Amino acid sequence: MTSRRAAASWIVTITMAVLPVACSDGAPSGRTGGTALGSTAMQRLVGRYAHYDVVAYQSADMKTLIISYGFTDLRVKNGVLMAHESFCHAENRSDQPIETTISDAATSAIKPVSVAVTLTTSNGRAHLHRPETPTGVGIHLSDPANDVLPTDPADPRLSDDDHDGKPGITVHIKVSDAVQGDLYIARRERFAYDVTEDHGSLSGTVTDKSEQLIVGASNPIFITRAGWLQVPDLSKSPILLTKVSDDRDCEWLASHRADLFPKPPVVDW
Numbered sequence: 001m002t003s004r005r006a007a008a009s010w011i012v013t014i015t016m017a018v019l020p021v022a023c024s025d026g027a028p029s030g031r032t033g034g035t036a037l038g039s040t041a042m043q044r045l046v047g048r049y050a051h052y053d054v055v056a057y058q059s060a061d062m063k064t065l066i067i068s069y070g071f072t073d074l075r076v077k078n079g080v081l082m083a084h085e086s087f088c089h090a091e092n093r094s095d096q097p098i099e100t101t102i103s104d105a106a107t108s109a110i111k112p113v114s115v116a117v118t119l120t121t122s123n124g125r126a127h128l129h130r131p132e133t134p135t136g137v138g139i140h141l142s143d144p145a146n147d148v149l150p151t152d153p154a155d156p157r158l159s160d161d162d163h164d165g166k167p168g169i170t171v172h173i174k175v176s177d178a179v180q181g182d183l184y185i186a187r188r189e190r191f192a193y194d195v196t197e198d199h200g201s202l203s204g205t206v207t208d209k210s211e212q213l214i215v216g217a218s219n220p221i222f223i224t225r226a227g228w229l230q231v232p233d234l235s236k237s238p239i240l241l242t243k244v245s246d247d248r249d250c251e252w253l254a255s256h257r258a259d260l261f262p263k264p265p266v267v268d269w
Contacts, residue, residue: 048243048244049241050243050256052240053238053240054238056267057229059228065266065267067264069257070085080116083115084113089104089250109169112135117130127196128196130192135188138185139155150215167184170184171183171184183218184217186213191209192207205237206234207237231269236269
């Protein structure tokens with residue numbers, strides 16, 4: 001059976017990555033979807049996409065995969081292609097016997113603002129880059145790129161984004177029936193992706209440099225610190241966007257995930 005000490009050393013590595021990552025508002029930079037080169041591809045890409053991405057993390061103690069589901073909307077605004085992400089559900093896989101869960105309410109609390117994407121074309125195929133832009137979850141940041149994340153659960157910037165009466169976002173940890181509890185966290189999401197047209201869908205890889213701090217816990221055993229990083233091999237962090245009707249929502253996605261996307265991966269490195 002897993003010891004409490006070993007479990008505590010693993011917990012933060014999971015929870016540091018448990019939320020899906022997202023982008024907030026950002027200004028167009030470099031080449032954008034408004035160029036004449038990409039105008040035909042831009043119109044072809046406009047629409048709603050079911051969104052699936054995986055981010056692989058590791059630390060000295062464990063390895064974990066965070067699988068996120070939601071939607072990406074590509075729209076043209078003032079001649080520029082804009083991307084907007086919304087999230088519905090997240091889950092994880094790890095190489096340790098610990099269950100980490102986050103509610104759909106917490107997942108959907110990540111509400112990024114639309115951001116301009118860079119569109120290029122090569123051999124008739126479109127390539128999109130969504131830049132890294134910061135956004136807070138479980139906290140209101142005046143300057144999302146530079147504000148320091150809080151450590152005090154009474155910090156007035158903390159926001160109960162999942163509406164459970166606890167500070168920040170709640171993550172439930174279960175080591176065993178006897179050893180389980182909640183962590184309360186605040187995050188700064190830093191997320192980017194690159195995708196290419198692939199038989200009517202868009203596929204590629206995601207890059208994540210998100211930050212997270214624990215602001216409280218239901219049990220002191222869960223308040224630990226552990227270093228974690230995204231796995232350098234980006235093939236372990238894929239993204240797939242599949243075009244769907246504009247009226248599709250989270251309830252519809254929950255019942256069609258298995259038809260739209262690959263079977264959730266396992267830790268294999």
